[in-house]
Each structure stands twice: as structure tokens, then as C-alpha cells.
Amino acid sequence: TSNEAAPTAAQTKAVDAAAGGNAAPGEKVVIGFSAPAADHGWLAAITTNAKAQAATFSDVEFKSVESGSDAAAQRAALSTLLAQKPNVIVLLPHDGKELNSFGLEAMTAGVQVVNLDRAFPDRRAYRTQVLGDNYGMGVAAANYVIEQMKAKGVAAPVIGEIAGMDELELTQTRSKGFSDTLTAAGFTVANRRAARFTVDSGQQEASQLLQALPKIDALWNHDDDQGIGVLAALNQANRKEMIMVGGAGSKQAIEAIQADDSPLKATVTYSPSMASSAISLARLIGQGKGLGDLVELQVPKEIVLSSETITKDNAADYLKFGF
Amino acid sequence: MTATALETGRKRLWAGESGESVSRNLILAGVLVALLVIGAITQPQLYGDSAWVWSNVLSILQLASVVGVVTVGMTFVIIGGGIDLSVGAIVALAGVWSTTLATQSFGAGGMIFTAIVVGIAVGLVNGFLISYGKLVPFIATLAMLVAARGLAASISGKQTQISSSDLINGIASTKLLGIPILVYILAAVAVAGWVLLNRTTFGRRTVAVGGNPEAARLAGINVKRHTMLLYALSGLCCGIAAIMLTAQATSAQAAMANLYELDAIAAAIIGGTLLSGGRGTIVGSVLGVLIFATITNLFAINGLSTEAQNMVKGGIIVAAVLVQQFRFQSVTRLFNRKP
Amino acid sequence: MTATALETGRKRLWAGESGESVSRNLILAGVLVALLVIGAITQPQLYGDSAWVWSNVLSILQLASVVGVVTVGMTFVIIGGGIDLSVGAIVALAGVWSTTLATQSFGAGGMIFTAIVVGIAVGLVNGFLISYGKLVPFIATLAMLVAARGLAASISGKQTQISSSDLINGIASTKLLGIPILVYILAAVAVAGWVLLNRTTFGRRTVAVGGNPEAARLAGINVKRHTMLLYALSGLCCGIAAIMLTAQATSAQAAMANLYELDAIAAAIIGGTLLSGGRGTIVGSVLGVLIFATITNLFAINGLSTEAQNMVKGGIIVAAVLVQQFRFQSVTRLFNRKP
Amino acid sequence: MRTAIDEPDERPVLRLTDVVKTFPGVKALDGVQLEVRAGEVHCLLGQNGAGKSTLIKVLAGVHRPDSGTVEWQGEPVAFGGPQAATKAGIATIYQELDLVGDLSVAENVFLGHEPRRFGFVRRGTMVARTREILKSLGHEEIPPRRMVHALPAAGKQVVSMARALSHEARLLIMDEPSAVLAHDEVENLFHIIRRLTARGIAVIYISHRMEEIREIGDRVTVLKDGRTTAANLPADTPTTELVSRMTGRSIEYVFPPRTATAGTDDLLTVTNLSRAGEFRDVSLSVRPGEIVGIAGLVGSGRSELLETIYGARRPDAGTVELDGRRLRPGDVGSAVRAGMGMAPEERKSQALLLGEPIHRNMTLATFTGLARFGFTSARRERAESERIAESLELRPRDVSRPVRTLSGGNQQKVVVGRWLLGGTRLLLLDEPTRGVDVGARAELYRVIRDLAAEGVGVLLVSSEVPEVLGLADRVLVMREGRMVREASATEIDEDTVLDLVMAGSLMEGAPA
């Protein structure tokens, strides 16, 4: 999160002409793009990244439809997009399962689909999926917490969790990764509140969580954007006793980790740079090319980005990825 | 002559009811056409392709279909003097309930049955709380909104539940004579709603109960029972919508049909339904839904950003109602001209 | 004795208003205490620590403060016969506008000024559309909801804007005599609202405009101008709330204050404000907000899952209103006992 | 400033010349002349819909006339709004009570011109002045701080009057002030009017009751179809002449002769019916073809009794039988199915769907019976309604007009007409002629008699004793919730009834 809207250069990647054949302008590719209406930083970054990445290619025509509040609205927007017959459609669905049928419809109509972030259950519904690792995020956050608790010698830590929008399946997956890993280490989540990925909901839920748990050893917050509110709540309640782990990897969060003056000690990534990658892959798919470093002639079916843990030690490396 | 507010109001009163609603709906149809024309002007290359135009019209109709069905039920509730904030939540609960593994094991019939029974049952609870518990409809259905979404989340374990019934999913993907089944369902519900409102004793009671409940009661109408039935009817529509939405998404989820209550209420009001009850038309409500769907479509084909969309959308809503309001008089005159 | 609806109505009519609203509010206070007692029973170890109890009370008050301020404005609008669905959007727009880099460069004063001016301006637009454009309040403010959120998103570029003013952020973190400033603001707004409603011509005329607009007009009250002012007042409250929320979150964002409109309307109605206008109390509304905040707190300290929370919340809303409704008679009797 | 008192000469304070006011589709005023002198009570007469209320709304600045001149104290004026008229000294008590239920008596009296300081209401001053005004009206028992919705109808009327008097008015307009008042209240009202006129204040008084006009009026102006048909007649002009000026016909303000011979078996039997705080131990019976009238003061519990018999309220004790079959207590539906019908006291709020057309209002209780398999038959409903409209001489005859556009008398005909459609065997009428003009009244009386002649039983409540005596075969007198007398209409006279009825004041029955 930052006050300036432009994506940092690092989140897009102009393909280096020297790196191989893929950089050279090829056949013209029309890429349609759709993501849900952004009401918070991460989603906003997805759209801006995709746009910016497309702009780096002279052979890509980029058509974006933004679409409203729910899956039905997105489906309607996508069908107008499909009717314009692009070569590839890159979409971040509201919900992978809900838009699975659209993927099938598009693939049947001969339009290649690149799914971003929220998996389609049906393998015929997409050409390629670029996914973040929600479960892995929970695992990474839990691992960091376990490591820290062990290091501090806390045997039965009080662990809190501020989740994102609870009705989204991805939130459930993240929480499951977190609690599975904690359980394996003999720990449990003492209290969990679900916020709505917004700063004010983060503040509100965190302030209530703090009431419920008079002492906390570790706190995982799913989303760095709502984390601004969580940190504000900690600050307002004057509670600094715990370590806090964030999620997604916003610039703001990485800077805070680097500064090391707040309970936020780490964040587990879920980078919106995946949108840029998806656009690059879509271009290659449209042109029938493969990934330069891979032996295969075509782009692979699925790419799952790993969730990395940013701490004070490696924060400098990640700062440029912060959104 | 300066026309004061009162005078305008009076004028409206003097217009024969049927003439009034017909002219009101004509204006709405005009707005709809204007929106399509704007589409054609801004995207001439797309509108040049007649196959595309046809598919675009179908896509608007499909987009409108689910909210349309919900709005028909909502229109009855509002005409009857109530409001139902829980429609979106009922759709979600019915959708989730009908896509549990257990329900799906009974096949498409079982799923449809479940959705409809759940819809009606929740509607009856709303109606009971309002009629016999004497709760304000706003509060009763707001509470139901919260509770039903909670129940839907707990049934689904907050997972998206995939519908594996080809029959159900086919509702969204199959076409009959080139027109998707979803559109037929909307048409059927709208026609049934129209007949029910205009041609049956149930419809007459609805207008009476919403227009003057005390008068209705003293004329021997069982106002409480009728109110219950209205919410059950809205629930039934939500059950049908749940199946349609599940078919479209080939899945159901506790967060589905989010804020449909606002869409449905707004469409009904734009369509000329009085929020205070006693007056409204099905045709108007359906036109209201179509207008909203067309606006969404217009934005999509022009690739407007969501924030620009929202700003313009607010403006269009206001403009649509204003046009309706100020053009009203002159059109009304046409219809009430004495021979 | 079986009490019919009519009878209850009659009895209520004969109860002097002040007695009525006092007893209604007493019941609400009772519900509030009951919720706190439930908290104490379910979490005895927490409630054993008096420092914790105090801090918990403060946290409930803080949680209630922002919605509380919005609800005071909403109460005026509803008593005056309207409704304002755009409050959440106004809070977001005012918050976002006051945290742009440009505005922040003027310091805390500039930010507060901006938030308040934006709030009032949007409120005036609402009021103008409703009074002079003759739009139904529901539609006008729904359109404004959509448009203002769109504008907020476009101003912020959908980014979260951090407030770097320590003065603003201090509003949420500073305490005076052990009580957070936010709570003082809520108290000040509520007291000002109470005085305005009960002791000034503006307030008394609000009741007239909402209760019987024709009578108000015949008494020479400029109903249109008064209606405009009511929406401006609601906008002002939203502006104040925007600053408070920005301070709490140390940032602002287009999606903030999501669905505050429903919270505020529900609180006002639970507090005894008639949705049809002409009746309502500030004390009741504030109690309504506190009840909702206490419910949230109760769920948090018991670690209930979101879905269980929602199911129970729906039940509590219904129960609170039912209790108010059925206990009403007996309490009323206490107050109207003949000597 | 010249006051009227200084000028005993006959110069009018108010003069209207050729005033025209058109509403879409209706010429409500079509050349009205009116002249009012200081210190007089000038009565306006006219049938329902003649334009009386419209005329006073023009005077009060609510409507602006299309043409014509209004001269006020010698100067031509054009009021921009109600406030301009009150400022000029014209205060109005409107036909529809213009009070705000959730404001106190004092706040209603001073609404729009509250005594204030820096926007704050000076409540002490306001209450004190209200108390003074109420006292001058002879109603110091009304507490200025009481919410208006807690007052009985007569009390509200007093508040309306107090509001008009709170302005320094030179002209006071009263649009049917007596319609909701009982006999003794009307006396009190006249007392107040006389005191005002003695101070030189002019009063325009509208009423459909001839006796009142004769008692209080000085001069009379008659309107017909928005035109002045007679101006400045003396108040003792014979009724027949006034009526013929109003209607263009000569209608006798008399009751049609009794023809019905009541059956012998009871149609309705009410036994020991009670409702706490409203009425106690009421027993009565009505035979087929019989008209039974109930007289009593406002607040004596007659409306409640009627509503309880009808099932709109649930009795605490007692039974209601129709044709020997007991009705389910508190169930209107079963009463209607058994053949009961009721025209309630407040037709606008209790009986009509104002925005709906006439025929739909007429068939409100019977459309189910006219329907087949739940489908309504618009054709049959229209035909039936048109038949009834014809027999009731409804104006306008076009049954697709919204009821809202009808005058009060015609609205009442629609309400009564509703029960002529089905097989109604017992009709309950609560104040059927309130606000109804002479012509329409005579028609309603005829309709009621005709019904009785067809064997329908009628139970009638009216605050006008002559109406009860003239119409009913048998009279019941109610006082404070009890039946105190039963007599054949021929055995009892008006004075006896009034003696029986009298007791108590306005606030009696209201909790202190």
C-alpha cells in the first residue's frame, strides 16, 4: 500500500531483449482481462500491474473489463468480453468455482483462459493457472510463529488470528494452513476474528480481539492492508507484548518490518505481481511460445507461487515487490 | 402558471390508475431504449454485428434474470406494505442448502425442491415475525438477513459447493429456440406475478393490505395471514432465484446474491412501486431490473473502470427517476385526453 | 385478558409521550445490562478483573462511537420522514478526501475542515434531489451511495491512504481522564443532537415535517428547506464520523464504513424511531448503537465463529424488539399509574 | 390602523370578486363572490364538492387563484403562502385536522411561530401562553404538555382552534369545526365564537348542519358548483330556500317515511358484551328490517361497541349471535361471511383505499365472492359497482375515478355501497352522515330505509340526535359505556335523549 497509485517498476517486468526470443515482438495478441472491483490495495494492485505489464509489450492489445460486486456481474462482463473474441482471457474470478463454467465456455469457444489466483476445479476450464498459495501462506505464518515461540521458550502461547473476509474460500484455506501447522506443533489458535480486508474493519476486529485476549504472544493478520488498522488498534490499546505476522506483503508492511519499531515482525507473501506474470504468460500462449528457461515448448498448465516469509533480515530484497 | 409540488401531486392523482402506470412504464421503456442507443453510439463496431447485438441482448436478459425473479417477489411485499431485506440471504441459504452433498444425492428434483422449500420456510418465518410478532418488517428481515447468511455459512462450512447436477447447470447453459432457459424462467415468473397481482383475489388483497391495512381488515380480509403469505411468496421467488444462480455459477456459496436486496428494492421503486405500499406494477419492476442490467452491460462493453461506473450509475439512477417524474405529466395527458 | 393489536395501540396512545419513550429506553437499557451480564456469566475470569471490565466498557464505547455519530444524524433524517442510505459512502468519501496528500499538507485543521465540508456538501446534494428534485429518499440516497463510493475510489486510486497527522490519529489513541477522546465526541454529538431535537425550533419542526408534512406546510414551515437541512445535518455527522474513523484506522479507504447505513438505521429503529417519521429519540438511538456494539463485543470475548455470531445476532435483534414490544405495556403502566 | 370596531359602517374586511381556481379536470371555483364584515359570523353553505374548502384554502394562501381579486381590509392581496395569510391576520382551522400527533399541545399551537430565543424554544412562555389561550376557550383542563395524539377528537379540535387564536387574527376561518364535536361541545364552540365576534373578529363558518347556521350565523353565502348562487342572505332564510340554492332542486331535509315492518325473530343478539374501560354489560338485539339507533356522547363507547360486535375488537366477556349462531369473537372475516357489514367512523383511514378507483373500493369486501377459482372478474365487478353507483346517485358516475377525488358525501356513499353488493343482512353504521351535505344526506337516509325495507337490519350510531330519532325504529341511549335507556323512537323526544346523554367534560376518561 502506498499513497501513489502507480505500480513500482519491480512488479512488472519488461522482458529483456537479450534474454531470448520471447522479447522480440511477435504476432499480435488480444488479451482480455477481468478482475473483481477493487476495494482494497491488493486487488487494486492486481489490475494496475496487469495493465502496466501489458503496456510493456508492443504486440499486446489489452482489453479490460472491470466487473462489479459479485460473480454474476463478472460473468456478464466476461460474456461481453468473450463476444469480442480476444485471443486470451486473463481473469481473476470472484470465486473459481462460481466462474468455472465460464472458463469452460470460453475454452470451448476457442479462447485460451489464464486463471489468476482462484483455481477452477475443472481442468478443462483453463489453459494455465497462476495461483498464489493460500494454504502455504497459513503454513508459512504458522512456521514463523512456531519458530519464534520456540526461540522465546513459550510453551503454551496465546495465538490470535485476524482473518480476511470470512465468506471467501481463500480465507478458509489460509486459516486451515495456519491451524493445521500450529496443531502439528502442539499449538492452537486462541481466538480468531474475521475482518473484511479493509483498514477500519481490521482496526475494529483487532480491538475486540485484544479485549478477548488480555495477553497475546503471537498474532497473524491475513492481509497487510487491513493490517494498518490492526496495528492502529494495537497502538491505541497500548499492546506491544506480542509478535505479529502479516500477509500479502505490502510496501507499508515491509517498511515497518525493516524499521522494527512495531509488533509486526514478519509478513508472508501473496504478491499481486502474479498479475504481471499472468499477462506475460498469456502473451506467450497467444503466440504459441514456451517459457525461455524451460525445456518445454509451451507454457505449463499451472504455476503456483510460493509464499515467502519476509523478516527484518530479507526485507530489503522484497521492498521493491511491495504494493 | 407555476406548478407547485402539491399541484403536481394532485395531477397525478387525477390520472386514471391504469393510464398512469402504462405511461410510467412507457417512460421506463424509453429510458431502456436510450441506454441501448448510447451503447450503439459508443461502440458502433460492436453494434454493427447483428449476431453480437443479439447475443448482447441475451446476455443482458440473463444478467437480469435472477434479480428479476427476486424483484417480482419483492414487488408484492412492498405493494403489501412491507419490505424484505433478507432476499439475498434467502437466495444464499436456499442455494447452499440445495447443493450440500446430501441434497445433491437426491438429484436435480431434490435440489429444486429443497431450494423452494427453504425459500418458502424462511419467508414464512419472516411473515410470522412481522404479522404475529408485530416486528417492523425492516428489523425482522434485517435480522433474518444476518441469521440466514450465518446459517448458510455454517452449512457450507464457508466453502463454495459445486453443483454436479448437469440438469441444474444446464438451466444456465441450455438454450431453447436460441434463448437461454433462464430468460424463460424470468418471463414465466413475471407473467405469473402479473396475473397474480392483476387478475386474482390474492393480488387485490395485496393492494388493499398495503394501501390501507385498517380498511382491509374491516372489509373482512385477514391482514395477518395475507402478510405472512406475501413474505412466503417472496421466499418462493428467492428459492427459484437460488436455483437459477446456482445453475449460473455451477455452485453455491454463503456469500452469493450479495446485496440483492438493494438491487431488488431499487428496481421496484424505479419501476414505480410506492415504498409506502398500495401501489406498484410487475411490468415496471421488470423494466427497472432490465435498466440496471443494461447499465451494467453498457459499462462493461465500454470498459469503464469500476469507480467511473459507480459515479455514472448514481447519475443515471437519478436521471431516470427525474425524467420519469417530469416527463410524466405530459405523457399522462396523452393518455387521459378526453375525446 | 387477551390484548389485541388495536387495544395495545389505543393504550399506547393514551400514555403520555414522555412516559412512553422513557419506558422504552429503560427497556433498552435493560437489554444492554442483560448483554453485559451474559458476558460476565460466560467469561467470569475476565470479568473478575475490574481493570479489564473498565477497559472493556471503554472498548465497547469506542466501537460504538463512529456508528453512534452517524446514527444521530440518521435519527434526525428518519424522524423528518426520510432515510439516508448514503451515510457509509459519505463517511468514506469524506475520509478519503481529507487524507489525500494535498489535504494532509494543510495539517489536521485542513483535514477536519475538508471532511466536514465534504459531508455537508454531499448531504446538501441529497437534500436538494429529494426536496426540489422530488426523488424518493430511498432512491436518491441509494444513487448517492453508489456515486460517492465511486468518487472515493477514484480520488484514492483505490489505495489505502495513510493519515500521517499525529493530531488526527491521536483522536483515537489519546485519553482524557481515562476516557478516549472518541467517546467524548460521541457524547458531545449525542448531547447536541438531544438539545437540537428537544429544545430548539429546528428539532420540533423536524417532528412536524416527518409526522405531518401537510400540517407543517400549513403552519408556514418551509418543508423543502427543512428537509434539505436534515440531510445536510446527516452529512455533517458523517463528516465528523469520517475523521473519527480515519483516526481509528490511521488511514482512509474507499471501502471504509461499509454498510454503516444498515447499522445506523437498525440502531435508530431498535431505539424506537418510527421508520415512517415523526417519532424518535436520540437516547434510544444511542442505546441501540450500544446494544449492537455490546453484542459484537460479547461474541469477540467468547470467540464465537463468524457464522454462529451472525445466527445469534439475528436472534438477539428479534428478541430485543420483541421484549420491548411485549414488556412495553406493563412498564408503561408503571409510568402512567394514576396516583 | 383602522379597526372594524371603529367603523360600524358596513365596509367589508374581506371581499372576493370572480375568484376562479381550476384543478386538472375540475373547475373547483368558477367565479366566487364573497363579502365578510368585521364582527360577523359569515356562513358558507354548499353541497359536498361545492368548493367551500377550496375557497378557504385560497383565502389562507394555500392555493393561488387563477383569476379574480381578493381584497383584504380594502387592499388587493395575493398571499404567497400560508404564512403570509396568517401574518396578514387570517387564521384558519382546516377541515382535515392539521395537527402533529407527536408534538405537545403547546408545540402544536405555536408550530411555525414558536416563542424563541437564538433558535431555542422558550418552553415556559409557550406553555403559559397556551394555557391562557385554552382558558379563554374554556378548556383549561387540557394539559399543554400532553401529546396531541393522546387527546380525544374533540380535544384535538380545541387545539386546532387554539392554534388559530394564537395568531393575532382579524378573520377566523372554520371549516366544519363541529363535524367531530358532540352536542355540548358545539354549544361551547358557539360560546367562544360569540366572544371573538364581540371583539370585532370576523368568522367564516362552514357547516352542513342547518340548525347551527341558524343559531350562530349572521349572514349566509351559498356556493354551488364553484359559483356563488346567493350572497349575504340573512341566517334565518328558510331552509327550503337555502337548500334549493345549494342543490338547484328542492330537497326536504326530512326523513323518508317508515315503511318497513320489522320481522319478529332477532337477527342480531348481543349478550352482556364488555370491554374493559370502554363498555360494560351491553345487551341488545336487532330484528330483520329494523333500524336501531344508538345515541350518546362522544366517548361514550359507541364506536367501540360497534367494532366489537363486528369482530374488529375482541370482547372481554359476552357473546354476539347472528341468526342464533354465535360469531367467533375478534374475527371480522367470520362476521362478514355471516352477513355483517360496517361503515366505520373514519372513512378515510378505516374504510377507503384513496388511490384506488371507485369500483375497487366498492367491491373491497365482495371481490372474493365475485371471483372464480381465485381469479377476479373485472367485468362483473364494474357492472355491479355501476349498478350500485346508479342506485346511490353517486357523483361522478364514472366508477374508474380514484376515490380520493370524490367529495366526502360521495365517499361515504361508496363505503355504504360496499355492503349493498353482497348478501349483507346486518349493517353497522357509525356516524354515516358526518361531513355529508344536505342533499347527499337525504339520499343516504333513503338508501338506509330502502335497505331496511328489504329486510336488512341496521344498527346506527350518530351524534346527531335528530338523525337517530328520525331514522331509527328503536333508540338506545349510551352513557359512559353503559346502556341507560331503550325506547321506541316514537316514544322519546330530543330533550329526553339529551338529558340522558349529558354528563362529563372533554377530558373525562383520559388518564390524568
Ligand SMILES: Nc1ncnc2c1ncn2[C@@H]1O[C@H](COP(=O)(O)OP(=O)(O)OP(=O)(O)O)[C@@H](O)[C@H]1O
Ligand atoms: N387539490 C385538488 N385537486 C383536484 N381537485 C380538487 C382538489 N381539491 C378539491 N378538488 C375538487 O374541487 C371540488 C371542490 O372541493 P372542496 O373540497 O372545495 O369541496 P367542499 O365544498 O369543501 O366539500 P365538502 O363539503 O365535502 O368538504 C371537488 O370536486 C373536489 O373534488
Ligand SMILES: Nc1ncnc2c1ncn2[C@@H]1O[C@H](COP(=O)(O)OP(=O)(O)OP(=O)(O)O)[C@@H](O)[C@H]1O
Ligand atoms: N385512543 C383511545 N385510547 C384509549 N381509550 C380511548 C381512546 N379513545 C377513546 N377511548 C375511550 O373509549 C371510550 C369510548 O370512546 P369513543 O370516542 O370511541 O366513543 P364513541 O361513543 O364512539 O364516540 P364518538 O362519538 O367519537 O364516536 C371512552 O371511555 C374513551 O375515553
Ligand SMILES: [Mg+2]
Ligand atoms: Mg370541505
Ligand SMILES: [Mg+2]
Ligand atoms: Mg365513535
